[in-house]
Amino acid sequence: MNFGSEMPSKEVIVGKLRDAVVKVTERDPASIDLVDTAKLREDLGLDSFAALELIFELEEMLSVRIPQEAAATFQTVADVVAFVQLQLSPSPTSGAS
Amino acid sequence: MGKAVAITGMGVASAAGCDVASFWNRVRAGLSGCRATVKTETNTPAAAFEAAVDDAELELAVKSWGVRKNERVVKLAAVACHQAWQDAGLPKPALPTLGSRAGIILGSGLGGIQFLEEQMWRVLKSANNRMHPHSVPRVSSTSLITEIAQTFALRGPGFVVSSACASSAHAIGQAFRTIQNGDADVILAGGAETPLSPFSMTAFSLLGVLAKSGSDPAKACRPFDETRDGFVLGEGAGALVLESVEHAQERGAHIYAYLHGYGQSLGAYHAVHARPDGEDAADAMSAALRDAGVSPEQVGYVNAHGTATRENDLAESRAMRLVFGEGTLNVPISSIKPITGHTLGAAGVLEAVATVKALQEGVLPPNANLSAMDPQCALNVVTQPVACDLRFALSNSFGFGNVNVALLFGKE
Numbered sequence: 001m002n003f004g005s006e007m008p009s010k011e012v013i014v015g016k017l018r019d020a021v022v023k024v025t026e027r028d029p030a031s032i033d034l035v036d037t038a039k040l041r042e043d044l045g046l047d048s049f050a051a052l053e054l055i056f057e058l059e060e061m062l063s064v065r066i067p068q069e070a071a072a073t074f075q076t077v078a079d080v081v082a083f084v085q086l087q088l089s090p091s092p093t094s095g096a097s
Numbered sequence: 098m099g100k101a102v103a104i105t106g107m108g109v110a111s112a113a114g115c116d117v118a119s120f121w122n123r124v125r126a127g128l129s130g131c132r133a134t135v136k137t138e139t140n141t142p143a144a145a146f147e148a149a150v151d152d153a154e155l156e157l158a159v160k161s162w163g164v165r166k167n168e169r170v171v172k173l174a175a176v177a178c179h180q181a182w183q184d185a186g187l188p189k190p191a192l193p194t195l196g197s198r199a200g201i202i203l204g205s206g207l208g209g210i211q212f213l214e215e216q217m218w219r220v221l222k223s224a225n226n227r228m229h230p231h232s233v234p235r236v237s238s239t240s241l242i243t244e245i246a247q248t249f250a251l252r253g254p255g256f257v258v259s260s261a262c263a264s265s266a267h268a269i270g271q272a273f274r275t276i277q278n279g280d281a282d283v284i285l286a287g288g289a290e291t292p293l294s295p296f297s298m299t300a301f302s303l304l305g306v307l308a309k310s311g312s313d314p315a316k317a318c319r320p321f322d323e324t325r326d327g328f329v330l331g332e333g334a335g336a337l338v339l340e341s342v343e344h345a346q347e348r349g350a351h352i353y354a355y356l357h358g359y360g361q362s363l364g365a366y367h368a369v370h371a372r373p374d375g376e377d378a379a380d381a382m383s384a385a386l387r388d389a390g391v392s393p394e395q396v397g398y399v400n401a402h403g404t405a406t407r408e409n410d411l412a413e414s415r416a417m418r419l420v421f422g423e424g425t426l427n428v429p430i431s432s433i434k435p436i437t438g439h440t441l442g443a444a445g446v447l448e449a450v451a452t453v454k455a456l457q458e459g460v461l462p463p464n465a466n467l468s469a470m471d472p473q474c475a476l477n478v479v480t481q482p483v484a485c486d487l488r489f490a491l492s493n494s495f496g497f498g499n500v501n502v503a504l505l506f507g508k509e
Contacts, residue, residue: 024166025166026165026166049231052230052231053229053230053231055230056229056230
């Protein structure tokens, strides 16, 4: 996905996360509640095997790279969104001169 | 002589229907499930026809059975297994006492090839060999049984057989032996295949075995007809619950039929050509009869492998003459592949289901699309549904590489 110079909003990232959860679990999108505090394992029912697939799908959907070491630390929806936002934010040095 | 084995449950997911009743209605009426392939922006199919499981019907079945997300081949297998298990009146998940004595043996010629094909495209298009993180379990044929074993808590024997178009017949045969030997009481046996992807369809087309002539998909596959020119590639799955008669009687299960004999052979002839003299196919049929202690005269019906390739039907006809001799024309025979398509590794179990239904209902399913019998075949091909009080019936499955299986079913 090409976001151009615009960083996607949190809503867009959460929307993609929802698409990824639907793809991995084939659950009804309406049944997936992606509040910040929702836990990947307990609330979304993703075991480590499914979580790996979720990250893979999210990488494809957002054209972002999420290293396995980082993915292993994700506990909640907020953790995923924060990491993706960081990856997609413009580099602090870009446009400085 | 080991334990007697009964069929106490059946399930199917096929172009002819996603439940046994719909499947049998179509098979018995000779209504083809084949359709024309569709060209898309990214794919020009190598074949004119296909026998595909209806997507909406499959998804409905997947949801209603609670099958978890998985590859299409696993979904098909799971749907068939859920149906068969429920049909047999078995608890899900199995209680530990049953689970430790219950297993699953499925067959597939190509296994997870559709997934492999998708991942290969992905790898070829990426700069860093990017592929799905679960590629190992998904491409493996074993994925056909792991999902079901988990859901049903099956802890007994389990594996996947791959022997081309004899795969699910082999799976049924091996499940039969396992129960006969006392190594399990109940086994889900069958198979699944999903060859309707660009790679598989093109590969089969290049072998020249796919039906080419005509514009009507329903009439494309014409086993034993003088004008036959191949089969329609199909996808599907089927499952039987095989159970020791002792176990089935103890729990008061309904018994559809009995599996009495399993014969197998190799032709040691060619990678794709059928052995022209049919000796290898005859060996498998004779072995099944010997195994069952049934004479050729007692066989009331043969469900043919009947692919509608020039070679297969001729070799199968010769095999029939080797087994039944002068009595060949007394034995009704038909192929249901014009209805189901040729589902390769799943063909054996779909045809086993049709054979069991024929025994149970006393109706022989017709061989559709036979208008001009090939005089070289000279068989008693059933062209209309025929009421018949059957006692014993054979089901033939022959695979590329001259891998042959015959199963002998009985009403009692």
